[in-house]
Amino acid sequence: MAATARAGALWLLGQVLAEGRLLSELTGTAQHLRLDPAERARAQRLALETLRGLEKADRVVKPYLRKMPPLAVRNVLRLATVELCQGGDAHGVVNEAVAHVRRGKRTAAYGGMVNAVLRKVALEGPAKWAELRVPHLPKWLRQPLAEAWGGATVAAMEAVHFAGAPLDLTVKSDAREWAARLGGALLPTGSVRLTAPGQVSALPGFERGDWWVQDAAAALPVRGLGEVAGLSVLDMCAAPGGKTLQLAAGGADVTALDISEGRLARVHENLARTGLSAAVVTADALAFAGGPFDAVVLDAPCSATGTIRRHPDLPLVQRGEAIGGLIELQAALLDHALTLLKPGGRLLYCTCSLLPDEGECQIEAALARHEGLRVMPGAFDLPGVAPDWRSDDGGLRLRPDYWAERGGMDGFYMACLTRG
Known part of the structure; x- marks a missing residue:
């Protein structure tokens, strides 16, 4: 069971990439991560960022691998690489990644390799990351979308996908006041948009039901x-x-x-x-x-x-x-x-x-x-x-x-x- 947000994120990645489950299906089971709400929210955020950057992370790590490790180890490398390339603290990221691998019976032998690879990623990864293209949608989806909307439009969509999504709220009344109160923006269509909301259930107005996420x-x-x-x-x-x-x-x-x-x-x-x-x-x-x-x-x-x-x-x-x-x-x-x-x-x-x-x-x-x-x-x-x-x-x-x-x-x- 997870004891940290990073371990929780790795569990989520395993469910998606090994078990083929959607994150939306894991809302209830995420309680098993044994994390408080704030850490569960961080685990979710880390998993989402890793899934968005999966293609880039794999490209950054590939030159440092002699052969492909098991999926559980690859997911550790992916999570750590995304964090390192987005400005994460190298000491904390690398140490926790190595410790996580060494705790597993099937992954313990890869501890030294993970340490060596991530030390290189910490030094060279951010520059490589910046040079890589925005990840593409898979062919089964990209092709029909390009036929419908054109290649340039699909590329613009992919750029927005990679950037991630802010949080939008529909409020019962006075959206302008709630935008100001929550430090967000009032969108032209009347929704309130927050760019860094943190734990949703801790925001003012959540418990009273003054708004809902939409x-x-x-x-x-x-x-x-x-x-x-x-x-x-x-x-x-x-x-x-x-x-x-x-x-x-x-x-x-x-x-x-x-x-x-x-x-x-x-x-x-x-x-x-x-x-x-x-x-x-x-x-x-x-x-x-x-x-x-x-x-x-x-x-x-x-x-x-x-x-x-x-x-x-x-x-x-x-x-x-x-x-x-x-x-x-x-x-x-x-x-x-x-x-x-x-x-x-x-x-x-x-x-x-x-x-x-x-x-x-x-x-x-x-x-x-x-x-x-x-x-x-x-x-x-x-x-x-x-x-x-x-x-x-x-x-x-x-x-x-x-x-x-x-x-x-x-x-x-x-x-x-x-x-x-």
């Missing part, structure tokens, strides 16, 4: 519905609940639906913390027969390729094989969502994907399948929305390279649909 891009879809007070709204794939909270804060009568009881536990926790209310239902969305509703929000299961700046483990774990099945599921969910609307009701469709097949193409296909269905082009005439974010079909296409100088945003596609 990327600025993810906060825009619900705003496309406009005034929701008094409306019945189904959040069709609700977990972890950011859009449910937005709807409830706006005065809607919300039903939060999700197939995963475990993921809905986060929704219950967030509702309780913020003092907001919603009916929470565990069920398969395709079999759900409630309503009819004034509006349905369908944040459909997708490849999540728009969230890589916050989840650098995603392209390392996924290989693209599941995208075809996700596209079929999205279409089925969209079709079913239309049956749950009142006459004249609105369907808000969105995905945190950079792939047009999961966004623009889904809407094009839905319009062809359903007579009278149309996109509401003015839905996203919102403060802070730039003209070039608008898609040709009347929706909104967001990309990580937008607001690059501010820290970027998640990739998202969204469109508001109605009949007639």
Whole structure:
């Protein structure tokens, strides 16, 4: 079990790189790291920085290796190299790395090698690191993105991915005041952005539920519905609940639906913390027969390729094989969502994907399948929305390279649909 943040980060790296697990799946199990909340947050940060810099770290270390060591040892070298090349204290980084390797029965023999390699990295690594290119996305993802958006745009996205993501908050009221209080920036679309937040649960306003964590891009879809007070709204794939909270804060009568009881536990926790209310239902969305509703929000299961700046483990774990099945599921969910609307009701469709097949193409296909269905082009005439974010079909296409100088945003596609 982990006793330090670095040991915790190595455990997380092992789960991702050896077990093929996403960091988002480890939220509960991270308690087993036996670290206090602040150190757990540091372990998470170190793991994320290492995953973002994995390609660079491997290139820095490779010239010092005669043969490739086991994965557990490589991960120690990777973590230490990223720290050293980003200005970490050489004495502490190297000593803890060597001690960690020597404690393991299967890795103890590599202690001397790790010490020798990292001493060289401490001296020569930072200069090499600065010369290396920004890490590329894997080919299975980079190729279709280049076809959709062009090579220069993909390179700009990769630069934002490598820089990492600030923390965005959606606040219940007076975003400007909260930006000042938390030492953050008020974004043009109304979110509050923090660049060095530290432990989130220790920030003012967390325990009272004055705000919740939600990327600025993810906060825009619900705003496309406009005034929701008094409306019945189904959040069709609700977990972890950011859009449910937005709807409830706006005065809607919300039903939060999700197939995963475990993921809905986060929704219950967030509702309780913020003092907001919603009916929470565990069920398969395709079999759900409630309503009819004034509006349905369908944040459909997708490849999540728009969230890589916050989840650098995603392209390392996924290989693209599941995208075809996700596209079929999205279409089925969209079709079913239309049956749950009142006459004249609105369907808000969105995905945190950079792939047009999961966004623009889904809407094009839905319009062809359903007579009278149309996109509401003015839905996203919102403060802070730039003209070039608008898609040709009347929706909104967001990309990580937008607001690059501010820290970027998640990739998202969204469109508001109605009949007639």
